[in-house]
Structures are given as structure tokens and as C-alpha cells.
Amino acid sequence: MTDRSFEVGPIRPPSEANSLLLQVARGCTWNKCKFCVVYRGDKFHMHQPDELKRTIDNMAYFRDMIASYVRTDGTLDREGLTLELGKLTQSELECFYMVYRWLSNGGTSVFLQDGNTVALKADKLADVLFYLREKFPQIERITTYGRAESIARHSLEELKLLRQSGLNRIHSGFETGSDNVLKLINKGLTQAQQIDAGVKAKEAGIELSVYFMPGIGGVEYSDENARETAHVINQISPDFVRFRTFVLKYDSEMVDLLRNGLFEECTDIQKLREIRNLIADVTAPDVTIVSDHIINLIGSLGGRIGTDKEKMLAQADRVLNLPPEEQRLYQLARRHGFIEDYPQLASIPQPRLLHLRGAAEKYYAADQWEAHLNNILRNYV
Secondary structure: OOOOOOOOOOOOOHHHOOOEEEEOEEOOOOOOOOOOOOOOOOOOEEOOHHHHHHHHHHHHHHHHHHHHOEOOOOOEOHHHHHHHHOOOOHHHHHHHHHHHHHHHOOOOEEEEEOOOHHHOOHHHHHHHHHHHHHHOOOOOEEEEEOOHHHHHHOOHHHHHHHHHOOEEEEEEEEEOOOHHHHHHOOOOOOHHHHHHHHHHHHHOOOEEEEEEOOOOOOOOOHHHHHHHHHHHHHHHOOOEEEEOOOOOOOOOOHHHHHHOOOOOOOOHHHHHHHHHHHHHHOOOOOOEEEOOOOOOOOOOOOEEHHHHHHHHHHHHHHHHOOOHHHHHHHHHHHHOOOOOOHHHHHHOOHHHHHHHHHHHHOOOOHHHHHHHHHHHHHHHO
């Protein structure tokens, strides 16, 4: 009997929560960033087009299975489908449910995994994407992760081919625009490569979503981290800038920098100030700021630079200018996921608010307070 299961990678952006996940590669081509442990120990492997087409065929098989149990009135024959599912292996069941959830959420977007699928030759990736759209003609958006140096290695014509084949958006972890910080974290690329990659992707008609890590340069490079990243953004004008506030993981190589005195961790508030400084320095009007992760201190911070810049700055300033006790209360409420911005603090029930105040007051020393916040944040990364 033919095995209909397929691989699924470990991560995807929050914005791709309802996307079908097609694992084009396993791991990351670079896999040497000091802050990242996602792919440590995994050897990079790029699936060949024939393998990927078999995966797409298996996805289509589950799609057709579901369709065969849809009655003429549009309802699902759940009893019949459940009997059919009893014939599947556990791995096949997991793949079936991913396809089922995808279709239930509209079935129009696909995310290509893992860490750097644009490393595949453009003609091979385009061949796979044309096949994917042939099998699933309702697809409206295809997105992927891509390292800047891999994007830059493609010619403009190759990137245009990828766009024609259906690739709408590339998510790229720039992390910082500072050459000093890029070197510190061993990112394996330069500011010039970031700008080259971004300009070419945009010219090819591909949406670009870049990631900024407030705090990744530590205290020494805090101002430079925001300033130089803003410079890169202004040169490229990416469609989206997404914040991923840096959180030190004990199993990462950043710990070695910390122990050797080469890195001093920023406080939670210093990281928010970096975000504020970056927004202030970005002048490209069409850039949309997105704060779509729990590790960011203000979850609802976002908007277009051209129309919402002052509003975003005011949001950041409101938290930055709070009295110390109130600031700590807000931080704790946000870090536990109760709220996204300061005005929502008033909606927290009084018993819980009193509990949070008491918890915040336990940590008198600043280093104890930051350690407590980081212990909470490490649960999210």
C-alpha cells in the first residue's frame, strides 16, 4: 500500500498559521547564527523536484479524499470519512489533518519550509511551484523563508521567474542592518547583501517581509542596531518589517559571548526603545510595521510608516514613560499574555491585577527583575 505521508518542518511565521506547509528543504544552509538553535545538529538537505511533486500528489490525495465525502448539500459525511481514516497510519493521519485544517481555513495560501528554500535553483523551484498551482488552482499566495545572501545570488530574471511561478512573498531574517552586529552574531552576510537582495526582490515583484531583532546587538550596539537597520529598510522599502525581540537562550552560542564579556544583554525596556528608535528613523512611507509575536513588549504596535508613524511612536512612548511600578506591572501582564498594550491593563480583573502587583514587587533588584522576565519569555521561543 502506498504511503501518503510527507514531512513537515519545525517552524513557520505566525502569519502563515493557516497555510499549507510544503517542506522544500530540511534545515538551514548557513546554520551558524549564534542566537539560533532551531536547526542545530541537522544537516541541510534540499528535496529534489520529483520528491516534492510526490509530496504535492499526496496532499492532493487527501484533498480528494475529503471531497469524496462531501454530500451534494455541502455537508460532510463524517461517519464515512472516519471509517476511511481508520485505514491510515499515524503519520498519514497527521498529514491528512494538516490538509483538512488548511482547506477548512480557505485553502488559498502555502508556506515553503524550512530555513532557506530560495537556495534551490530558480528553475527547479519554479517547476515545483507551477506543478503545485496546477494541482491546487485555488492557491492565491505562496510564501517562504529566504536568506539575504541566497536571494542576492539569484539574478533579477531568476527572481522574476519565481514570481511568475507563484512565489508572492519572501520572509527574510535580516535581524539587524548593522555590520558590527551581523559579525557579532555570525549571521554570515553584510548590510550590502541585504540591500542588494531586498532591492532585487522588490524589483522582481515579490513582497518582502524582513525581521528585526531588538536587543540582538546588546547594550554596546543598541543605538546602532536600530539606526543601521532603519537605513537598510529605507534603502529597500520592504512591504513588512516584523519585530522578533531578542531573547537569550541558554543553549545558544550567545551565552558564550555573554560569559566572555563580549555581550551585555539589553533590558526589556531598552529593547522597546530600540523599536521606538527604528520607527522614528524609518522614512520609507509604504513600509508596514508588524508586531505579531508574544515576545514583543507591545503586541498591537503596528501600521504604515506613511500614515501611522506618530501613532506608533506615541504607543511606544506611553509605555517607556510610565512610572517604574506601573511599567513593571504592564511588563508582567504583557509577558503573561494577558494584554497587548497598556490601555488594556484596566480590563484585567482586580484579583488578578493585585496578584500581578504582588509578583512584580517581589523582584527588587533590577537584575532579578530582568531574569524573571526572560524566564517567562524563554517559554515562547
